[in-house]
Amino acid sequence: MEEIRCGACRRKLGEGIFTALTIKCPRCGGMNHLRAMSPPPARQGASTDGIHHDDTHHSLDRRQTPTRRPVAEQVPAP
Structure with missing residues (x-):
């Protein structure tokens, strides 16, 4: 709360929020x-x-996991 005083004589008039x-x-x-x-x-x-x-303290924020590459299919030898 703030002290409210007279501007001329400085007498305390009250306290409050206004x-x-x-x-x-x-x-x-x-x-x-x-x-x-x-x-x-x-x-x-x-x-x-x-x-x-600034999310430097969150190590994984806004990062995506790398996409997984599909496993290469074995091509039979001719």
Whole structure:
């Protein structure tokens, strides 16, 4: 939870989680307009779907087993 203080006299007005809040300070009468900060922009190249695309720690991920060649048929000698 975030501490909410008056911008003029720094009196603690409360604690909480908010998106938008307007509150009047009882000490100095100042109106305090608060809004939640937007999250920082994602890093360039960062995964947005929560799945790691760098699977180096999974040795067999995305690898296929080699195809088996059919056994050569024996051709009878003439």
